[in-house]
Amino acid sequence: MAATKRALALIARGSEEMELVITVDVLRRCNVDVTVALVPGTETGKDELVACCSRGVNVKADTTLQAYVEQHAATDDALPDAIILPGGLDGAKAMAQAAAVGTLLQRQQQAGKLVAAICAAPTVLVAHGKLFAGRRVTSYPSFREKMTEAGYVWEEPAAGSPLGRVVRDDNLITSLGPATTFDFGLAIGAALAGQEVADKVAAGLLYK
């Protein structure tokens, strides 16, 4: 039996809480081992792991990004199977500005491993050296021009497609926004745990 897959979900102050929580929850239902790690400098108040998200929900991360990398991704062989970037304008800006996020995403791309970004988060890839440029992507529609100008091939995911409102180009998965996060989480789940597992989870969620 295949070993459990590992995913790293980043969170920052201003991340879209639905996009983070739906993705993490769906993936854990798919038996993916997910760690939520806080982007440096975005903690809220005295607890160094709590981030105030875009609509004021306070989410406590499992660890800091620095501690995660030191303990679980110090070598390229140990990189997670997927790195997940939720949207939220301020959260995505924080991820775009954090050098540690860029370094990790560059290593993930070079290793040919999965990166998944939704809503405002595809712009994080642009900020860190136009990672995956040339690939087919989607994003919240207001970022279409920014992605296109940076050399990405922006697509509106076709309604009724088997993958839902998600664009997958090999090891890059992107999606549109809050209401497409179930599709996003299930697409990542299918990539990591298999379509059968994702379909079973979708049924349990009463999805579709």
Next chain:
Amino acid sequence: MAATKRALALIARGSEEMELVITVDVLRRCNVDVTVALVPGTETGKDELVACCSRGVNVKADTTLQAYVEQHAATDDALPDAIILPGGLDGAKAMAQAAAVGTLLQRQQQAGKLVAAICAAPTVLVAHGKLFAGRRVTSYPSFREKMTEAGYVWEEPAAGSPLGRVVRDDNLITSLGPATTFDFGLAIGAALAGQEVADKVAAGLLYK
């Protein structure tokens, strides 16, 4: 202009994090003033406001239920416009066992104010004296028999109904489970802030 409406969303250890977070986020986008309050005895670790939800996401409440009632709902005139109960089996059990939850829900019912429950949470109403018994409700399908036996009229929300996968019977709004939480949040938003506001929020979420 009407005053901003107030909602109280309860959270307990074991609450379904998607059902909590989607509802709170959607309602805040509808300009509803939402407070997330922790059910007594369900905090996680040393921070008295953090609850570990059903899939391990740690959410920090805004306040405790006791403090909320003392400060914002001490008199019946001050009750919130809506009380929201997310599902999650263990979270719903904790809410069913907490006397303070029952007292508040009984006051809310007597005042004729809105109560909204999703997934496992309609069983909380049963536990606290069969509140709203006789009403039309829905729930996660596995609780259908429990609700019916307790005297509720269980319905499967019709696909394609204007309200989505939600049952509304006057001041009681119920819904099915995780994947119907956008419908649930938008239905509460429409009840509190008007259909036009809810429709605008749905469009921004890229819903439908």
